[in-house]
Amino acid sequence: MVNIHPTAIVEDGARIGKDVQIGAFSMIGPDVSLGNGVVVGSHVVIEGRTVIGERTTISPFAAIGGPPQDTSYKGEPTEVEIGPDCIIRExxxxxxxxxxxxGRTxxxxxxxxxxxxxVAHDCIVGDHVVLVNNATLGGHVEVGEHAILGGLSAVQQHCRIGAHAFLGGLSAAVTDVxxxxxxxxxxxELGGLNIIGLKRRGFDRPTIHALRAAYQAIFNGxxxxxxxxxxxxEQYRDIPAAMxxxxxxxxGGDRPLCSPRA
Structure with a gap:
C-alpha cells in the first residue's frame, strides 16, 4: 500500500510503485520513477528524470536528480539512475x-x-559502494563495485577508483586508484592492498597472495x-582478481595512475 504524507508534493506524471512511502514535506517531480518499496523520508527533493530502484531508502533533506554543477549545462533532459536496495542518508x-x-549519473x-x-554529474558508481560521511565525487568519476571512500574524502573529476579499493578518510584522489x-x-598515494577488505569479502589466501605478488611486480619490478x-x-592470467x-x-583513463609512496 502506498503511503504519502498529506504535506508531500507528488507532481502529475510521477510513477510511484507498490508499497512506496513518502514523508512529510517531500517533493517528487513529474519525471521521477520510484520502484516498489522505496521509502522517502521527510523534506526530500527528487527531481528531473530520476529512477530510484526498489526498496531504496532516502533519509531527510537528501536531494536527488538536481541539475549538474557544470557551466556547460543548459537544461538538457539528462538523467539519474539509482539501483535497488540503496541507503541514502541525510x-x-x-x-x-x-x-x-x-547524459546520465x-x-x-x-x-x-x-x-x-x-555524487556529481556523469558519475558511474558500481554495486555495494560505500561513501562515508561527506565523501565527494567530482564529475565523470567511475567507482568500481565494493569500493569504500572514507569520510571527508574527495575524488577529482574524471578519476577512476577500482573495485574493492579503499580511499582513506580526509584523502584526495587526483589519480586513478x-x-x-x-x-x-x-x-x-597507494599504501598497499586493501587486505582488510579482501578478507571481509571472502577472498581466499592464494588469491590474496597472488594479488600481493602482482602489485609488487607492477610497481617495483x-x-x-x-x-x-x-x-x-602472462603470469596471472588464470587469477581473475589479478587480471x-x-x-x-x-x-587507461584521463588521469595518471596512483603510485605507491616513495
Missing part, C-alpha cells in the same frame, strides 16, 4: 548528467551513501610499467 546529493558527458545496487555524501588497493593522503603489466598478465588490475591499467 543531506546526500546526486546530480543528473550533462549533455557533453554521459548512475549509482548501482546496494550502495550506502552516508550523511552529506555527494587500481582495484584492491588502499590509497591514503592529502594527495592520495624491472622494466617499464607497460612491460611489467604484460608480465603480470582485474591488469585490465584496469590497460584500459
Amino acid at each position: 543531506y546526500a546529493t546526486v546530480h543528473r548528467g550533462t549533455a557533453r558527458g554521459r 548512475v549509482v548501482g545496487a546496494k550502495c550506502f551513501m552516508m550523511i552529506g555524501a555527494h 587500481i582495484p584492491f588497493a588502499s590509497a591514503i593522503g592529502e594527495r592520495a 624491472e622494466g617499464t610499467r607497460a612491460e611489467r603489466v604484460e608480465r603480470v598478465a 582485474m588490475i591488469v585490465d584496469f591499467i590497460r584500459k
